[in-house]
Amino acid sequence: MSEAHERIAMVQGASRGIGLALVETLLEAGDVERVVATSRDPARSEGLAALRARHGERLACEPLDVTDEDSIRAAAQRIGERAPRLRWLFNCAGILHDAPVRPEKRLEDVDPALLARVFAVNAFGPLLVAKHFLGLLAHGERSVLVNLSARVGSIEDNRLGGWYAYRASKAAQNMFTRTLAIELRRRAPRLICVALHPGTVATNLSAPYRGGVDPDRVFAPRQAASQLWSVAQSLTPEDGGRFLDWAGKPIAW
Numbered sequence: 679m680s681e682a683h684e685r686i687a688m689v690q691g692a693s694r695g696i697g698l699a700l701v702e703t704l705l706e707a708g709d710v711e712r713v714v715a716t717s718r719d720p721a722r723s724e725g726l727a728a729l730r731a732r733h734g735e736r737l738a739c740e741p742l743d744v745t746d747e748d749s750i751r752a753a754a755q756r757i758g759e760r761a762p763r764l765r766w767l768f769n770c771a772g773i774l775h776d777a778p779v780r781p782e783k784r785l786e787d788v789d790p791a792l793l794a795r796v797f798a799v800n801a802f803g804p805l806l807v808a809k810h811f812l813g814l815l816a817h818g819e820r821s822v823l824v825n826l827s828a829r830v831g832s833i834e835d836n837r838l839g840g841w842y843a844y845r846a847s848k849a850a851q852n853m854f855t856r857t858l859a860i861e862l863r864r865r866a867p868r869l870i871c872v873a874l875h876p877g878t879v880a881t882n883l884s885a886p887y888r889g890g891v892d893p894d895r896v897f898a899p900r901q902a903a904s905q906l907w908s909v910a911q912s913l914t915p916e917d918g919g920r921f922l923d924w925a926g927k928p929i930a931w
C-alpha cells in the first residue's frame with residue numbers, strides 16, 4: 679500500500695505543558711505536514727497563538743473537552759472534514775491538581791467528586807477520544823495513538839502510596855490502552871496504540887511536587903516532547919498495548 683497521504687498529527691490537550699511542546703516539535707519535524715491542536719479553549723492559549731503566528735495554516739486549533747462526549751464527537755466531525763486521515767494522535771490532557779482537585783495524602787482526603795473528576799479527564803478522556811477518532815486513525819497506513827500515562831500509575835512500582843485518584847486513574851487509563859490495543863490487532867492492525875510516560879517534566883502539573891526530584895532528572899517540555907516523538911516514530915506493531923517510558927523502555931504494569 680502506498681504511504682502517499684498527507685502526514686497530519688493531532689495533539690489533544692495542547693494549550694500548555696507537554697502538549698504545547700509536542701505541537702511545536704511536530705511543526706518543526708520534517709515528516710509532519712500539518713498539526714491539529716485541541717484543548718478546552720484554544721483561543722486562550724498564548725503558546726498556540728504564537729505557534730499559529732509562526733506556522734500559519736500548518737496549525738489548526740479546535741476546542742475539545744475530554745469530559746464532554748458531545749464536544750469530542752463534534753471535534754472529530756470538524757477535524758475529519760479537513761484531516762480525514764491522522765498519522766499520529768497524542769492524548770495529553772491530564773490533571774493532578776486543579777482547584778478544588780488536590781492529590782490525596784491519606785485515606786481521609788479521598789473524595790468521590792475528586793475521584794470522578796480525575797478519572798473523567800485522565801482515564802475516560804483518552805478512551806472516548808479513541809472512540810470518536812478511530813475512523814480518522816484506522817485507514818490502513820501506519821498510524822500511532824499515544825496516551826500520555828505516568829509511572830505512578832504502575833501498580834508494581836507503587837512504593838510511596840498517596841495520590842489515590844491520580845495513580846488509579848492512570849492505572850485505569852493503562853488498562854483501557856491495553857484493551858484497545860488488543861481490539862485494534864483485529865480491527866486496525868496498522869494502528870499502534872501505546873501508553874507513554876514522559877518522565878518528570880517542568881510543567882504546571884508537576885510544579886508543586888518537584889521539590890524532591892533531582893533537577894538533572896526533570897526534563898524541559900521541549901526535551902520531553904522530542905523524546906516522546908522519537909519513541910512514537912520508532913514504534914512497531916509489536917509495541918501495541920505496551921507501557922513505555924520516554925526512552926522506549928518498558929514499565930511494569
Ligand SMILES: NC(=O)c1ccc[n+]([C@@H]2O[C@H](COP(=O)([O-])OP(=O)(O)OC[C@H]3O[C@@H](n4cnc5c(N)ncnc54)[C@H](OP(=O)(O)O)[C@@H]3O)[C@@H](O)[C@H]2O)c1
Pocket residue numbers: 690691692693694695696697717718719742743744745769770771772773799826827828829875876877878879880881882883884
Ligand atoms: N509533567 C509531568 O511531570 C508528567 C509526568 C508524568 C505524566 N504526565 C502526564 O502528561 C500529560 C500532560 O501533562 P502536563 O504536565 O503537560 O500538564 P499541564 O501543563 O497541566 O497541561 C495539561 C493539559 O491538559 C488539558 N486539559 C485539562 N483538562 C482538560 C479537559 N477537560 N479537556 C481537555 N483538555 C484538558 C489542559 O488544557 P486546558 O486546561 O487549556 O483545557 C492542558 O493543555 C498528562 O496526562 C500528565 O498526567 C506529566
